[in-house]
Amino acid sequence: MKLTRRRRQRLARSAGYVVFALVILAVVAAADWGTLSEAFFRLDVARSMFPEAITVALRNTVFYTLMAFAFGLALGLVLALMRLSSVLPYRWFATAYIELFRGLPALLVLFMVGYGVPLAFPDREIPGGVYGSVTLGLGITAAAYMAETIRAGIQAVPKGQLEAARTLGMSHTRAMISIILPQAFRIVIPPLTNEIILLTKDTSLVYVLGVTSTTIELTKFAGDALNTRVNPTPLVVAGLLYLVITLPLGQVVRYLERRAARER
Amino acid sequence: MSTIEISNLHKSFAKLDVLRGIDLSVGTGEVVCVIGPSGSGKSTLLRCVNLLEQPTSGTVRVGDVEVTDPDCDIDGVRRRIGMVFQQFNLFGHLTVRENVTIAQRRVLKRSRAEADRIALLNLERVGLADKAGSYPAQLSGGQQQRVAIARALAMDPQLMLFDEPTSALDPELVGEVLAVMRGLAAEGMTMLVVTHEMAFAREVASRVVFMDGGVVVEQGPPAEVFGNPREDRTKTFLHRVLEPTSVSESEIGAHLSE
Numbered sequence: 001m002k003l004t005r006r007r008r009q010r011l012a013r014s015a016g017y018v019v020f021a022l023v024i025l026a027v028v029a030a031a032d033w034g035t036l037s038e039a040f041f042r043l044d045v046a047r048s049m050f051p052e053a054i055t056v057a058l059r060n061t062v063f064y065t066l067m068a069f070a071f072g073l074a075l076g077l078v079l080a081l082m083r084l085s086s087v088l089p090y091r092w093f094a095t096a097y098i099e100l101f102r103g104l105p106a107l108l109v110l111f112m113v114g115y116g117v118p119l120a121f122p123d124r125e126i127p128g129g130v131y132g133s134v135t136l137g138l139g140i141t142a143a144a145y146m147a148e149t150i151r152a153g154i155q156a157v158p159k160g161q162l163e164a165a166r167t168l169g170m171s172h173t174r175a176m177i178s179i180i181l182p183q184a185f186r187i188v189i190p191p192l193t194n195e196i197i198l199l200t201k202d203t204s205l206v207y208v209l210g211v212t213s214t215t216i217e218l219t220k221f222a223g224d225a226l227n228t229r230v231n232p233t234p235l236v237v238a239g240l241l242y243l244v245i246t247l248p249l250g251q252v253v254r255y256l257e258r259r260a261a262r263e264r
Numbered sequence: 265m266s267t268i269e270i271s272n273l274h275k276s277f278a279k280l281d282v283l284r285g286i287d288l289s290v291g292t293g294e295v296v297c298v299i300g301p302s303g304s305g306k307s308t309l310l311r312c313v314n315l316l317e318q319p320t321s322g323t324v325r326v327g328d329v330e331v332t333d334p335d336c337d338i339d340g341v342r343r344r345i346g347m348v349f350q351q352f353n354l355f356g357h358l359t360v361r362e363n364v365t366i367a368q369r370r371v372l373k374r375s376r377a378e379a380d381r382i383a384l385l386n387l388e389r390v391g392l393a394d395k396a397g398s399y400p401a402q403l404s405g406g407q408q409q410r411v412a413i414a415r416a417l418a419m420d421p422q423l424m425l426f427d428e429p430t431s432a433l434d435p436e437l438v439g440e441v442l443a444v445m446r447g448l449a450a451e452g453m454t455m456l457v458v459t460h461e462m463a464f465a466r467e468v469a470s471r472v473v474f475m476d477g478g479v480v481v482e483q484g485p486p487a488e489v490f491g492n493p494r495e496d497r498t499k500t501f502l503h504r505v506l507e508p509t510s511v512s513e514s515e516i517g518a519h520l521s522e
């Protein structure tokens with residue numbers, strides 16, 4: 001039998017599948033399943049985490065994410081507009097801010113907000129307690145990323161849109177509000193949704209601010225349960241609960257991107 | 265009385281002198297068509313009239329306002345100058361009706377009912393009243409351009425600027441846009457039109473202006489400019505545009521603008 005191009009392709013692909021299956025099988029066979037399920041899938045341990053895992057930990061994780069996102073979005077929009085402004089000091093400030101906070105680890109910024117700010121302003125308190133600190137601590141970093149995303153979105157709106165708006169007698173500000181920003185936001189919804197996913201995961205850093213039983217979020221909650229039960233099942237539960245948030249968001253991003261591609 | 269009065273207008277981008285001393289006036293009710301080769305500065309001239317480009321020197325008056333005066337209220341002047349672009353530039357996130365009402369409401373502060381009424385009136389004028397609820401992406405190029413004209417007309421402009429309004433259209437859609445413009449001209453609208461549609465210029469223009477290399481080379485009634493051009497550059501241009509299939513190989517090298 002002669003090896004045509006199609007036959008050769010088929011052969012190579014089958015060989016690939018066989019190797020892949022063998023590797024998986026080898027790993028599965030080598031693992032100690034009895035001990036594993038005893039460690040990670042103990043139903044009684046999992047059950048003991050509820051309902052607090054949802055009513056407190058998941059709720060706080062979602063809440064922290066939304067607060068930080070809202071703060072980051074508002075500040076990010078201001079920074080994006082400053083970055084595009086014709087006023088030089090505004091541009092400098094926005095650029096410096098973005099470069100600085102994109103370059104710092106979120107954990108470090110959280111520490112600074114949690115411990116640095118109270119030292120710097122001893123007579124004042126960040127409003128909202130832990131919630132306020134988390135909003136600031138995560139939002140400051142998120143704003144830097146979102147500013148760049150929003151700037152790119154604004155610049156992706158064709159120049160003719162602004163010209164048409166100005167030609168109709170709209171001021172620059174009015175044209176921004178009524179014409180440019182609505183179209184820019186349509187463009188940046190998929191990347192911003194990605195930003196929510198990243199923020200959701202970053203809320204796992206919040207424990208460094210010292211959380212109580214009412215302000216606890218998923219990762220710390222699972223860590224505590226791990227310590228008290230001396231069993232890693234809580235990690236699996238927390239992981240699944242994160243996926244409950246992030247998987248649907250990922251689907252939303254994919255849907256929005258597909259829709260945007262169709263409209264173009 | 266003239267609606268537009270341009271004198272000694274210069275415009276350069278960095279080192280490139282695009283407009284090199286333009287004098288041009290457009291009288292009330294006049295339809296002036298600007299023709300000329302690509303890159304001759306036609307769009308730039310038009311965009312200097314409503315200050316989408318800042319002239320380097322010279323003056324532009326519209327009505328009794330000098331738009332080149334740094335203290336002039338440019339938003340106020342632009343409100344009275346309609347402009348139609350080659351690429352339509354409809355607002356993609358708004359329906360046809362909203363495209364035509366948004367500036368009426370935000371700039372002229374008309375009530376919603378009043379703005380809707382005037383929008384419908386102008387959409388009827390361009391034959392698109394039934395498309396009020398559609399989005400621009402759902403319309404053909406010709407329909408989009410007619411909406412753009414209605415959007416400009418809804419502001420009750422004193423004059424209209426057109427920058428190659430049919431150049432981005434499929435050939436079979438050019439006619440509907442030109443028909444609307446012909447109607448406007450017949451109603452006495454003052455119009456400054458950059459176009460490559462020579463038949464339209466010949467039929468509708470009160471005056472034709474031929475530009476090349478950033479200057480006005482020749483202007484006059486269409487019968488004269490088309491029928492009996494005085495300048496060689498005008499003759500060469502018209503020959504190339506009106507009989508593109510008869511341009512001989514020996515002419516290709518010789519570029520129009522010196």
Ligand SMILES: Nc1ncnc2c1ncn2[C@@H]1O[C@H](COP(=O)(O)OP(=O)(O)OP(=O)(O)O)[C@@H](O)[C@H]1O
Binds near residue numbers: 277300301303305
């Ligand atoms: N914003 C700009 N920056 C730099 N150069 C520009 C700019 N706008 C126009 N030009 C240049 O100015 C010259 C004249 O441009 P303009 O668009 O006015 O020509 P035109 O006569 O309208 O040509 P066309 O028929 O191709 O539209 C061109 O060489 C163009 O590259």
Ligand SMILES: [Mg+2]
Binds near residue numbers: 306307308427428
């Ligand atoms: Mg042009």
